[in-house]
Amino acid sequence: MEIRLELLILFAACGLVTLIPRILPFLLMHGLTLPRLLTEWLSFIPVCLLSALFFQNLLVAQNGGYPTLSLLHLAASIPTVLVALTSKSLSWSVIIGVISMATFRFVL
Template structure:
């Protein structure tokens, strides 16, 4: 099997572009002391990212706001959130979410 030069450069470029955003913050942040307020702030970044992704998926359909009465995903999310809060179980929340959406799609 022959590897052309262009393909090799594309693969190496993709690897570099993937590696730099992961390694650069690690190298820079390992050499400095982050203040306590910065560490508290950084704790909320994963939660904020997840909330933005889930919120967009639940409230928008093709970039347009979906009315609550027509939004099956939002209705399925309600029991899912309740189970997630009460049990703190990822597996339980995923199962309830899948089953809720399946039931709603079957009924409507």
């Protein structure tokens, strides 16, 4: 495989375009204090995103019919939900969800 300067520039530009929207808000908000109501509202965003991803994978759409449950995703969600309820940690929930899904896919 040949490494060309155009590809290196393209990869660097793609990395920069990806990095700017992630870093720029932190740089702009560095010295500001957000109102308490806005901070509380923003704290629900990770839970809402995780819930949307969870239910999107749990329910499988059928053409012209009602959605059905994915048994693989349902089986992987049981340990994930138990860890989420006991630990109240988003990080542990994601880690256990990935491990349980990988385990069920490997076994089944």
